[in-house]
Amino acid sequence: MLETSRDAIAVINREGEVLFWNKGAERTYNIRHDEIVGKKIKHFFREEDLKVLQMLETEQPVRDVYHRPRPDKHVMINSSPVYDAEGRLIGALSIEQDITHTVKLNEELSVASSELHQLKHQVYRKQLDSPFSKIKGKSAAIQQTVQLAMKAAKTDATVLIFGESGVGKELFAQAIHETSLRNEKPFIPINCGAIPHALFESELFGYERGAYTGAAKEGKPGKIELADGGTLFLDEIGELPLEMQVKLLRVLQENEVYRIGGTTPKRVNVRVIAATNRNLEKMVEEGSFRSDLFYRLNVVSLPIPSLRERIEDIPELVRFFLHELSIKYQKPMPSISADAMHVFLEYDWPGNIRELRNIVERVMILAEGGEIKPSELRHFFPKRMAVKKSKGEASLAEEKTMLEKERIEAALKKTYGNKSAAAKMLGISRATLYQKIKKYGIAVEKP
Template identity: 55%
Template structure:
């Protein structure tokens, strides 16, 4: 080999990023490039012409294994030291007579990659554990039953969560099927009274003649047909817990007077009882009627309204939270597929458009019932538009409700999404503009400008 070629090869080996080691059959180091120096922190002058086993344990060296077995290795993970991770290629070296005279190894240092991967695995495990905790918290939260991510629902849930931490009477307004009782139960289950009874009373389902005995109970023998031992009423049954008065607008005026007395004095009188008994009850009422109009018509007492209306919630109708329809649909399909032991079907895009365009007069209850009927009657794995028309022939859709027509251009769609995102972020930060701007990744000046542009009130 000419001297020029030798120096060229030496320059190539010197420029190589991977650690290159050449040993003879006596385990003496003949070549140790600069990358090897950096990888193992052993200088060339220290190791060259010395036994490699003076610096490494023989069991830790792949190059010695190759020298021993005379078999090359390619892209093998190796750990020559406790603190080093490498990928090694190694080969035996033969002379012209096919005698082994040494071995060469090329080792790529992947220590940092391994450490990063270990950190990533650790972080991923911690993140997964945290997600599981969050999921468990969310799924075990009473308010998780109010499924949805729409701003209107989130605002209602936020107020409900605050109400749960108090003893204040609460009035829940909303159309039929919007989930007023679900909300009332969530408030109870998230309150300090969660281990005590939650007693629901449907005021619209009780005959007027039975209202007093149902709510207040009676003493034994107080009227014909009464049980000898008497009977506790719903209010007494809820002692220590929560009484939920659904459709409170249906209460007869006479019962409104007696209910007001309970709210004022925390004392009830069974039919036939003149002494009364103390009760500790939290009242939650709900109605789909206009109580203000009922008060004007002298059908609902003003003083009772103000007693019940300490905290007021409004359950939004489903047509105002169409963003929640996909999640609710999926939730109900899964729930009823499990209940009836059938495969869970999927709705195609056109079928989903029908659900988004429908006005939902029966709200979430109607959607739930519809998905149950679909699971029972349909055997298809993919539900299409015509399947919905066949199963629900009375389902009339309104084209103007279609989300696709809300924003007909890309800029308008972008503005709509941006406005929605700003609103959601402000809800999450409880109206804190500085925090909202930080989360959105914009300056406060830009946020104020967008609030003004989109006419968002905080």
């Protein structure tokens, strides 16, 4: 009966020598009966993997215990000590059910379930969120910009994003690309302000084999070629040298690029999004930026409001960054008192969202306790802290007047004095804007 069982059955004596080894054991461990019977079982398995030897020492039976006698074998083991008529221990019986196939199937099922869960999550997120959901804030200023960007994303028009440093210009550029029909093709960013002038041409246009000393033997495609079919994001476009402006304009007009040392043009299909924190119109007047390139880039103008223009978004941004950074640093997310939030609202934020995130990160790392309070918050800000007037220094009406004037001045600055664009940004009519400019005595820069 023991011989016909499908389970692996072995009997050993007190010295650990194998007395019985059935067909099931041969199949499970690929060890023949005549190879193992009469020999010590520890010569065929690692001693620490042998439950049956451990039982000889403890004399405690084993019932339905998962065991892994070999790296590639999984079994359920039942083992009992064997005694003679006088009750003396003379050996042990071990019955092991091979469950290796079941374990492997379970592991494969677990992996497949995990992948399915991730896939479902990705599909859910894709359905629920648009790429613009990464841009946080519900203020009219930022929502108006998002709506304009979403309209631009549906076309192949070049987009010129302008705004102060740190407002999230690249985030908008990525969202436009991911929402566009080019979203499965590359998004290639290049920071024009971070490239030495001598390397601009090779970075943008690439070079042919042997174009110059030190060049790669096989040549190298430029960023424009790498963006073929997708989007090229030119950050800090105002830093592009004049000679490169001419060549970039030719690419936009002809849809072809010449590598350094090359004589044959390469056709490219690239959507260009450019960004700047400089006044390009003024640069055109000064002759440091080509007017034809400016008009080619400025098909859709996308002004990004500064954080000062959307202070109502600061609480949401602070909490978002606290949540994000609590995950990054594996720390509990602290709460923030109303007075501490007021400190964030008082600050002028010259570095915009980039500075806000930096300060929240410092707070997350260094602050102690479960709640952020003003007393421990102020020393995270620059010593010469530019703040807005506090609530105790002006009446509600005065505060409203000051805020309205600041918003109008900021909109006019953003649009370089263009009253129609400023009125649209503020969500008011041109007539209302003219009245308020006169009321507050605001000086307007000529467009």
